[in-house]
Amino acid sequence: MDEFDEIVREFLVESYENLDQLDRDLVGLEQEPDSRELLQSIFRTIHTIKGTSGFLAFGKLEALTHAGEGLLAKLRDGGLPLNQERTTGLLELVDAVRAILASIENNGDEGDPDYTDLVARLTALQEANPAAQPASAEASDAAPSAKAAPSKTRKATARGKRSKAASVPTEPTKPAELAEPSGPAGPSGQAEPAEPAEPAEPAEPAELATALDGAPSSDSTPTDGANVPLLGELLKQHADIDDTDVAVAMLEQQLGDERPLGEILVEHGQATPDQIAEALAAQAGARAGGTAHPAHGAVAESSLRVDVNLLDTLMRLVGELVLTRNQIVATAAAQADPAMVRSSQRLNLLVSELQEGVMKTRMQPIDTVWNKLPRVIRDLGVSCGKDVRIELEGRETELDKTILEAIKDPLTHVVRNAVDHGIESPEVREAAGKPAQGLLTLRAFHEGGQVNIEISDDGAGIDAAKVAVKALASGLATPEQLRGMGPREIISLIFTPGFSTAEQVTNVSGRGVGMDVVRTNIEKIGGTVDVQSDLGVGTTIRIKIPLTLAIIPALTVECAGERYAVPQVSLEELLCVEGDQARTGVEYLSGAPVFRLRGNLLPLVWLDHVLDLSAAPHVEDAVYILVLQAEGRRFGLVVDRVLNTEEIVVKPLSRQLKGIGTYAGATILGDGRVALILDVRALARRAHVVREGDSNVEGAKQAAAVAANDGPEPLLVVAVGERRLxxxxxxxxxxxxxxxxxxxxxxxxxxxxxRGQLLPLARLSNVLGEHSGGSDRDDDEQLKTIVYTQGRRSVGLVVDAVVDIATEAPKSRGEVSDYGLSGVAVVQERVTELLDMEQAIMAADPRFFDAVAAAGAADVSAYAEMGS
Amino acid sequence: MESRQLATFTVDTLLFGVEVYTVQEVIRYQEMTVVPLAAHGAAGLINLRGEVVTAIDLRTRLGLPPRPDGEMPMNVVVRVNDEPVSLLVDAIGDVAQVSADQFEEPPETMTGPGRALVLGAYKLENQLLLALDVKRAVDIGVAV
Structure with a gap:
């Protein structure tokens, strides 16, 4: 019965969609308990699932949703207030329904778990007074059966009566007649069916009318399945079955045959499986149409479901078309035929539009993933005893479907972590002077062809010191490694496999798996994650992901005669250093080339070196530097030529070449040639620049600012005469x-x-009494100067050379009493004197500290003290 | 007698054969994009109707001297593990009908890295036809 499976599948798809809506509605309802609209929507959803599950003979599901529906009906009619207990009950109902649906999807049946407890509880919750629970639990047992019995009776009476329902008064006797033979012999058997039939009697005539005339039923919602034709009716239309056959089958069902009606008919040889399936399909169609959400009605008509595979195929074809377009545009440009050029331009535009359109078909708002989060947070908050509000900004931000799927789990994980570890309990928060309710903000926005997602909490923040201790304890880092790290780098250790700072393992998080998986999953789709945390203020996790995986904007460059594509995502800026600067702009710090970019040192990497290509003679009159960022750090990639920006289609590399790791894939350029796409992260790693603080003044300084007391302060090592400072x-x-x-x-x-000011200078050689020179100066000389600015005042300290930046902690320290020094230490295996900055600055500008705030001066002496 | 069809090609002075059904197509020389840092033997990438295909130079793989200047290789595109891979060869031969009784283990005379890539030899009338182990030939991660 493949077609039957098809119907079940349809049912599952539809139900999942409904459940997502349900989660949203329920959480919304808790905020707005009086919203009849939300209640109505929830009721409809549950009702639809109940109807279909009954029809598909999923008994547990039917019983469950029935109990839920009962509760919802009371809530909707205003008889009961919605409290947290009832909301929780309803959410559990949703979970149970989900579990059953999952079981149906995977195993084809409803699975083993027993939901009678939940059914009883849902029924109990229908009582206005929760104290009356035991009694209501009993009532709950009776209630579903009372409902179920008449519904079957209804079918039976409708079918059983072949003549027109002439006299209503005779009807109430019908159920009793049918019930009698159905009960097994014995007094108890007789009593049972009679009882539930009784209360249903008044409704009987109306129900009968429904069955015969298709008029709306009185006891149900306007969207009840009243317009859904019954299976028997459909079979009569579609197959050669007459009323008698259906009636007989119905009767058999009545007598305890548990099988669906269709199966019985097939067994009797009155219908073929195909006919049944056809009728079921027709019924499902009618049901779907009849129960559609009114508000969604318009949408339903203007949209249709398309198989994702078909979209994938279209996407692939458009990718090929884009390539062909590129080739034709390149060929046309080379020819002088104006007609050809015009057509190619037109083709160009059309293909771009088509590509955009096809890409849009695969785009979904991030809200499809986010809409599950309020529920997650609510549940977590309840179980952790925390009060958390979630704010979602940019819900309409669109992402490719495959990417959405890929970020779903990592995102949920990050959010759970934020609630579990980040946000403190209300008492702690109040003690810290924060509002008792924690705030979790999710922001999504497009930036530079990427989607940024930020998850910020206003919780406790991550303590770099704790992270370091933990990393040490779990052997994830050695003390030496930790000393070489800035606080930001230390905090990033949370992405290391096997890391967890949770003091207690909760059922939510803290099992040592998680953030590493988050990072792996995000990086798998070409994204990046990083974390920024201020102790006591909160934590922000920033995820950057590409819009789509298939077609990306890229910059093509040339190196050693071959062309390479660099994804625009990683590109920050493009520098062309010409003339004198090309020769002098590149400097070396302990042998590592750097370039000064607006006062910051940018580590440089030559692409031909990294790729181990025979270095072509370097053109000295211009150096092209791509400023790239990988894993939150920047470096400059030096290439021979910069060619073009174009949209490229990413093609995977074959098995043989995947192991290299330097390439993110390959693409076919406009002229049909293959070009390799560089993997910027891998390049950065190959070039060993992905280390915080390494030759990166700005980064190291930020780190130092945040570092406060833990983590060594990075030192700039300079030379003055023969001395290292x-x-x-x-x-x-x-x-x-x-x-x-x-x-x-x-x-x-x-x-x-x-910079339009007078900068007082002090030559450190003079300050330190190295020599008294200064008279025989060479005017062509360039003075290497450390500029220190505080407020609006700056001073310059002239040194002989800038040697390196040391991020490791000085090994041993000693004291010296010489003027201008605060101490001496071994840095990078060499004796290094520590400059007393205060004295050095005073040497340049004795009034420097008078002018700046007293606080600033205290700051400086604090640093001076650090060295001693 | 069991017989099979081998597509033949020459590399340097040697005649090789691969099962006909593994060959997807044979195309003339295509412009190639060199892949820096790739293992020895990967000659580059070619554009096969929009698909990026890795080309493996059999001369390099077999430890034979490089192709003389001016001679262009041919691409024999084979499917290995459902992925197309191009084998760069000197020239294409006929399809040869061989039977199992013509088969022998790799000849003793054959030495060098090539030996590991050869399943055995079919004794044709005037020449030996070496059966290429395609899977090993394209597995450039493995040294031979």
Whole structure:
């Protein structure tokens, strides 16, 4: 009975959709308990599932939804207030229904779990006074059977009566007649069916009228399945079955034959399985049409379900079309035929539109994933004793379907973590001066061809020190490694497999799996995750994902004669360094090339080196640098030429080449040639630049600012004469080269014009008494200067060379009493003197600290003390 | 007597054969995109009607001297594990009908890396036809 399976499948699809709606409605209802509209919507949903499950002979499901429907009917009619207990009951009902549906989907039956308890509870909740529970539980047993009996009777009477229902008065006797033979011999058997039939009597005439005339039934909602034709009727229309056959079969059902009507008819040889299936399909169709949500009616008419496979095929074809378009446009541009050029331009436009359209068919708003979250949070909040409000911004942001599926689990996980670990309990929050209700904000927005999702909580934040201790304890990092890390990097350890800071393992999270899976799943679809946390203020998890996987915008570049594509997603900016700068712009920090980008040091990577290509003679008059970001860090990729930006279709690499890891795939360019797509993250790793703090003044400084007391303060190591000096990186605002010719004298001090201000200079060699020079200066010299700015005042400290940035903790420290030094330590295996910044700054500008706020000065001495 | 059909091609002086049904198509030389860092033997990527296909140079795989300048290889596209892979060969031959009684284990005279890629040899009238182990030939992760 494949077609029967088809019907069940339809039922499942429809029910799942309904359940999603239900979750939303129920959580909404708790906020707005008086909304009749929501209640009505919930009632309809449950009612639809009940109807169909009864028809498909899913008894447990029917009993369950029936009990729920009863409760809902009372709530809707205003007889009962909605409290948390009832909401929980209803949500459990939804879960149970989901579980049964899952079982039907996987095993074809309703599964083993017994839901009689839940049914009893739902029925009990129908009582206005919860104290009367025991009694109501009994009543609940009776209630469904009372309902069920007349419904069968209704069918039987409708079918049983072949002549027109002439006299209503005779009807009430009908059920009794039918009931009599149905009961097994014995007094108890007789008593049972008679009882439930009794209360149903008054409704009987109306129901009969429904069955015969199709008029709306009085006891049901307007959207009741009143217009759904009964199976028997359909069979009479579709197959050669007469009323007698159906009536006989109905009677057999009545007598205890549990099988669906269709099966009985097939067994009697009165209908073929195909006929039954056809009738069932017709009925399901009528049911779907008849019970459609009125508000959705318009939508239903203007939209249709399409198989995702078909969309995938279309997407693939459009991908090919885009490639062909690129080829034709390239060919046409090379020819001088204006007609050809015109057509190719038109083709270009059309294909772009088509591509956009097809991509849109696969796009769904992120709300399809988000709409489950309010429920998740509500349940979690209840079970953790936390009060959490969720705010969703940008619910309409659209994403490719496959990507949505892929982020569903990671997103839920992050949200659960935020509630479980992030947001504190109301008491703790109040003690910390925060509102008792925690706030979880989810934001989604498009940015640069990517979708950003931010999950922010206003909870306790992540304590870098705790993370470090935990990482140490679980052997995920060595003390040496930890010393080399900034706080942000330490917090990122939560993405390491096997990491959990939860002090107690709860059923929600804290089992040591999770954030690593989140990261793996996000990265699998070409996205990135990072975390930012302020202790006591909250945590933000930022997820960046591509809009779609199949077609991406990319920049094509050339290196050693081959072309490569770089996904635009990773590209921050494009630099072309020409002329003198090309020769002098690139500097070396301990052998690692860097480029100064607006005062920040950008580590550089030559693509030909990374790819191990024979280095073509470098064109010295221009250097092209792609500023790329990977895993939250930036680096510059040096290429020979920058060619074009175009939309490329990502093709997977064959098995033989997947292991290389440097490529994200391949694509076919406009001229038909294959080009490799660079995997920026892998490149960064290959180039060993993905380490926070490494030659990245800005990053390290931010880290230092957040670090406060844990984690070593990165030092800028400079050379003055033969001496190595360490300067706290937080005291370095910028590194500048200042032409010696521009240095002027004011009294006994040196100043230089810098950004429209006078910058007082101090030569550290003078400050430290290295030599008293300064008279025999070479005016062509460039003075390497550390600029420190506080408020509106800056000073410059001239050094002989910038050596490196040390992120590791100084090994041993000693004290010195020399002027200008705060101590001495071993940094990077070498003795390094620690500069007393306060004294050095005073040497340049004795009034520096008078001018800045006292707080600022205290800050400086704090840093100076750090060194001692 | 069991007989099979082998599509034949030459690489350097050797005549090779692969089961006809594994061959998807044979095409003339295509422009190739070199894949830096790829294992030895992966000659590059070709565009096969919109599909990106890896080309494996059999000369490199078999440890034979590189193709003389100016000679263009042919692509024998075979399907391995349901994925197309192109074998770069010197020239295409006929389809040969061979039977099991002509078969022998790899000849003793054959040495070098190529030996691991050969299942055995069919003794044709005037030449030996080496049966190529296609799966191993395209598995460039494995050193031979």
């Amino acid at each position: 360490g300067v706290p990186l937080s005291m370095v605002t910028r590194l500048e080269e200042i032409a010696a010719a521009g240095v002027e004298r004011v009294g006994s001090r040196e100043v230089v014009q810098y």
